[in-house]
Amino acid sequence: MSLAGVSCLVTGAGGFLGQRIVQLLLEEEEELAEIRLLDKAFSNEALGRFGKFQGKTEVKILEGDIRDVTFMLRACRGVSLVIHTASIIDTLGLIEKQMLWEVNVTGTQLLLEACAHCNVQYFIYTSSIEVTGPNYKGDPVFNGDEDTAYESILTFPYAQSKRLAEDSVLKADGQVLEDGSVLMTCALRSMYIFGEGCPFLQGHVDKCLLNKNVYLRFSRKEALVNPVYVGNVAWAHVQAAKALRAPQKAKHMRGQFYYISDDTPHMSYADLNYELTRELGFGIEPRLPMPLTMLYYFALLLEMVSFLLRPFVRYIPSTNRHLVTLLNTPFTFSYRKAQKDFGYVPRYTWEEAKQRTCQWIASMVPQRRLYLKSKAA
Template sequence: MAVSILITGGAGFVGSAIIDAVQEKHPQWKVSVLDLQMLSHPRNNVHYERGDITLPADIERIVHLVRPTAIIHSAGFIPELASRYNRKARNRAFSVNVEGTRNVLTIAKSAGVEVLVWTGSCTAVTDDTAAEALVLAANDEKFATCALRPSVIFGPGDGQLIPSLYSCIMKGETPYILGSGLNLWDVTYVTNVADAHVLAVENLLSSRTAAGEAIFISNEQPIPFRDFCLAVWREFGHYPPFQVHIPRSIAAFAGVVADWMSWLTGIQTTLSNGSVNDACATRYCSGTKAREVLGYVPKVGLEEGIKRSCEEYRRRCKFGEKHDILEQ
């Protein structure tokens, strides 16, 4: 069976990893990309088109050009952490993540696309801007859809998690422990997320046991948030010189005050009510459905993933990022 895959957001962090995973496992599949940005060094044997998922005409153009068998819809707007916490980017997030997804689904169905895999998030269970309900409702006998819910994604090219944790070193914030420091978190290495997407496409093109399903994806290694931070900082040769435990109630109050100060001054601080909630929350999930339905097994473990991610970020900073990397 000749398979043509269209990957929205294929020039981004996760999308690029998905392309690599597809080409490694199915080199015969035809791969196309729709993205707002174009890569300076595009992947070989991949057709790239510039386009915006909030504009139906852009989607229609590439869908009718490449006639995809399946779409991996990984395009989305992820606000910077500060913007996400203070909701400044809410309208943009809704336009791209919800209305953009609606556009992709509508056009895919009308064009006879067989399969769509949506890159969602574990926050779909609480986030009112999630498009997951649209994706799952679109599933039918002719158009198989599923939603993947990866936990926080990190890896080479990560623009949020590793850089944010590294910035804590530069700001002298590493000694402070919000809450107990024992709350478990799930994270997912980016190539594991990419592998899950390939498995989902394979499933929907064959047995379809994943059709209409929302599936959590993680490294299946829950870790206390504090321990994850310490592991990242160690890769940069940093060890907190002392430790100060701040009870969650006090941290939450300080976060609210920081939010008000940011609103008044226009200067965003690292501390916020949202960052306190994230640092103190327990967020991990079961990998049972991913294993049983998709056959998903994370190939890159947490320790190796942290090492690879920090090595890449060190190189990135050396060649032009704003932070000075500490010598180990």
Template sequence: MTAAASSSRPPRLALVTGGSGFVGTRLIVRLLSEGWQVRALARSVDSEAKVKSLGARPVPGELNDEQSLRKAMDGCEVVFHVAAHFKLWGQQTVFDAVNVEGTRAVVNAAAATTSVRRVVAVSAAAVVMGDPEPMFDVDESLPLQTRAFSPYGSSKAEGERVLLAANGARPGLETLALRPPFIWGGEMPTLDHMVETVRAGRWQWVSGGEQAMSSCHVDNLCHALLLAADAGRGGHAYFVADAERGTLKSFISSLLATREVTAPDKAISFRMAWIAAGIMGVAWRRLRIKGEPPITRQMLRLIGQPFTISIRKAQAELGYTPQITMHEGLSAMRKTQPKFAGAYAQHGERRTSVAS
């Protein structure tokens, strides 16, 4: 194809769910920079304003409303399903309403919209986490897991089942899932919460923080999402992560340092933390205490044991190579530190929003 013919090709059109959130905003910017036109599902006036400011066209609608989803998808080639409900505490039904039923509505709408060729969804590495135990270099051969103490991970696992089962729901429709571990980068809402916890004097390292972990910079995830628009096999899931691995303490300490915050060396054993989290969980449920317990078993399952993943399948089938190194990502966060100092008071609740 000549350069002239290539330049005359109409822009590709995508729909992004969760476009006003941490991952969604970065994805919209990346898509636009690659020449895509972007629509973004918007649940509120604030969300509409946010995605519009990025250059996307906001489409009012609810994630569980198949009719509004079909309208939003009409004419779109690819749907990037990023929206999710992520908290460390809550009722299973609340997680399922977004992470399972929301995904079901997305794939049902895509199956009814003939223009959609692929639905690429952000799943989670947590979908393979069962009972708490060390897990090293895990790959996609492991089965999905659900546990009562992990409503987030369980809902993401069930949502992924729904997504991948819809592959081929109509001729030409493919569905793929990407499974990132801990997602990080500039403006990450979780860091606001960690900074607040340290400053409040409530920080403790589980198992001394020496457990190995994998992470995924938000730009590496967005890179993988764009690759998955054209590469990879429908009906398959792919782990994606940074090239480097570290320990929980070394990595989180580096993140806190971008805000000029240092966590104390106080530590608690995994066993004691697990018992304490169980007691707190019972108390919060029976006494109907507002807010989240200081520590939950879901949190401990996510970060309390060694967990590293293999990206070999994504490398082989998506052509994935991490684009951002740990050093580059941390340096960028340090440069923007003054902008976000004390941001928890303003943005702390963002980590509980539907937009990932």
């Protein structure tokens, strides 16, 4: 099934993943009738990238807040497909829980309500591996799938907010719209996403530069995960959008979630950073700064200090127990179900993803060195 002639809304279109989804929709698809790009604010770089497109698809920029009901109704009117990537990502507890809930949970629910009012039939939600885990006990998963039994005990606000939002999306499948048609939904749970423009990767590179081109090891080598390249996650969204509009495929997809990974070798988060940049002469420390158990209790101590200081000052520790567990638990999942149900096949190989990401980092390093030097001065 093609997306030709479809009017599509992409939320979070100015973000790391959102921009890549938009790029694929504009460059690879048969001409959409219209694509609406929604975000709270767009960088000049993003606007410049969208402005270079010369196709027949009408591109409309919508800057506004996902919590604004009137704005969401205007954004959804006349649209048949919504790809919802907008959310606040927070692994350190930098964002107040109320704000996470307002954007990630309430914002998603308001968008679903707008879809019902505006007769939007197809809804794809960008979820996260964190809605699965790892749980606080650090129970591992090796090459799991959607049927793998796992005790998902979510204690961190970001993971909780994404799980509640995903639940809302999947439960909304089959909802009768105002024109009598029904809403069809699915969710894509991506692994950790890397690639050009990744803000987390840029942060790790900055720390590496400050440490004389050597990465601090924050995850043990045995903690294997399967990161996924941003181009492949974007491609999965496009393939899911096509399939959801095809009745024979939609009947298998509706109300379902899918793990989205690719053929990136399984490795720890720290070793991923190293693999992407070792050709640039970067190194990595051989072991954790302290034994894992000690690191966990050190994070607990930092959390206690943060709690005690809360009445006087807002102190956010550089790590926490959730992050220590997340980074040091083996946790890998297959994309077999996505391949079977809607034909997802990674568009980029690991070598291509690695080369593209390495080139981006290489182009960024001189500027980051100057920035960090001026900041230190």
